Amino acid sequence: MARPRLIKKMKLPATTIRAMTGDHRYALLLLGLFLNEANWLRKLLVKAALGIADEPEGQANFALTALLATTLAGKIHEGWNVITDGKLCKILDQIGLPAEASELRQKITDRLSTDLFLRIRNNIAFHYPKRKLDFANLASHLDDSDTVIYIAPEGYGGDVLWQISTIAGIEPLLALHPAADYRVSIKAVWDEVTEVTGLYCVFVTDAVVTIILRSIPDLSVEDLIIPDAPEADADPFRFFVHPPTDLEEMRAAVEKSDDC
Secondary structure, three states: OOEEEEEEEEEOOHHHHHHOOHHHHHHHHHHHHHHHHHHHHHHHHHHHHHOOOOOHHHHHHHHHHHHHHHHHHHHHHHHHHHHHOOHHHHHHHHHOOOHHHHHHHHHHHHHHOOOHHHHHHHHHHOOOOOOOOOOHHHHHHOOOOOOOEEEOOOOOOOOEEEHHHHHHHHHHHHOOOOOOOHHHHHHHHHHHHHHHHHHHHHHHHHHHHHHHHHHOOOOEEEEEEEEEEOOOOOOOOOOOOOOOOOHHHHHHHHHHHHHO
16 A cells, blocks of 8 residues: 655755765765665565565566576675775775774675675676576476466567576576575575675665765755655566557657667
8 A cells, every 4th residue: 555655855966066076976976876776676676576476477576586686686796896995995985984884894895705796796697607507406396387488479579488497597596505495595595685785785875974974064854755655565566468559659669760
């Protein structure tokens, strides 16, 4: 059920943003991008995970959950590399983070030292494995409900789902937390990604706030009400949908613009 949701609107004067040092502006903009990406992926991941089930849409949501979780892990890995090495790292050190943020930075660095996020990034998130894709470690868990392909009869581009490929795609993750039941392994990986992501978002937010408070003295804050914010589990994602009623007109318009 949709309900009003209170949020804070922070006004950063454009003139002040332009007047900031180049380093501070760079740090503020990049950290904001990190937050936008991580928070969007987290919200989408929660919604996708709530839709997992055994029927076609549930299997599609399982595929989406795997995609979002691995992409999120890759983003966290890349963002943290920038935060802890190079120009941004030096800027944050010069600004002087609060003690709590510095302690949190070390905690996240320790958590990421296991290479779990790096291996997700290299094997499934931003690269595909060079070894032969298979599902040998999952073979004993598969049944006929997994070895299926769904496709729309009219051939509408986009409504094709390979459940078996989703399963093969997540197999590289099983080695990160070996367990007799693959579901236990996957949950352990998802839990680690979720927990470290939470710490990452807290740190990045602390860093952003520190820069703002020290660089933008004329900051103002006002309350803003979102009148119809839905519950997180409302309106589940749907993979199998009808094409737009004006699909052919849309295609014609694209072709016409290409000809111009």
